[in-house]
Amino acid sequence: MEDFLKLLNRRPCCPYCQGQQTVKNGSTHNKKQKFKCKQCGKQFVEHSTKKKISQETKNLIDKLLLEKISLAGIARSVGVSPTWLQNYVNNKYAQTPRKLKVSEKAQGKLIIECDELWSFVRKKDNQQWVWLAIDRKTREIVGVYIGDRSRNSAQKLWESLPPVYRQCAVCYTDFWVSYEKVIASKRHKPVGKESGKTSHIERFNNTLRQRVSRLVRRTLSFSKTLENHIGAIWYFIHHYNECRAG
Structure with missing residues (x-):
């Protein structure tokens, strides 16, 4: 019985920082238990089936954003969800500088x-x-x-x-x-x-x-x-x- 209670109260390690100070933090829309790490502050689900997007895929998306392809077309082509892609694009565009880098020019005929x-x-x-x-x-x-x-x-x-x-x-x-x-x-x-x-x-x-x-x-x-x-x-x-x- 004691072993069962320990298993019931067990807290998983954080998959981001491997910290062991985790607490329950509500549940997802499909009733999966969510946890929050006290060390890094990130939330996670134990044994998550969520697909992780590789850096190689992100680099490909960065290139495709420079072509005449819709976001829906990019999502279909690289195999990511439209929601994830939209969030990724939102962050990328928000971080894009609004100031040009122009090579230095000497005063003269420009x-x-x-x-x-x-x-x-x-x-x-x-x-x-x-x-x-x-x-x-x-x-x-x-x-x-x-x-x-x-x-x-x-x-x-x-x-x-x-x-x-x-x-x-x-x-x-x-x-x-x-x-x-x-x-x-x-x-x-x-x-x-x-x-x-x-x-x-x-x-x-x-x-x-x-x-x-x-x-x-x-x-x-x-x-x-x-x-x-x-x-x-x-x-x-x-x-x-x-x-x-x-």
Whole structure:
């Protein structure tokens, strides 16, 4: 009888830190006993059948997020649950820096091309414009802002540029009125598409739509939250600049 009581009151070791100071902590939706480790604070279920995702699988997911594949498609392809994948993506995008790493440039003749790309979150009435600036010579993205299509957003794009560009660069844009209110007239060159002076940024816009599924004009992969919409765009742009630097 004493042995039975000991078995009944036994507490399993923590699978994360191997600590033995564990306590009962409620139950799961299917009535399995949950435990909590007093040492590391993590919760767990003894003899859990939950599948652990390997680092190799996570690395593959990181690469697939850079391609025009929906989250549902990624979940099916790599064999993970949609819920786990959504949580993983939420964390990854939340941790993605909102500031560019741009190679150092000396003061001199710098040329950038600026443009804005239409997108939306959840419904097409909720428009989100992606403002971008590209260095014509290095093809690096040197400025990013995501917001509306107002003068304030044009100002935010300008402020996102490294100081050397704000001081020296000649800026080619389309004729959208917000640009002329922000960029000094002596360095602002508004041109039409037929001039070819903004062809590099327009080509990048096309690349962005081809690689980020939530930016495709007609798609079921559109963003449901603004945070993930912004995170996905920043995630790809960081990857793009790293490839240019390499």
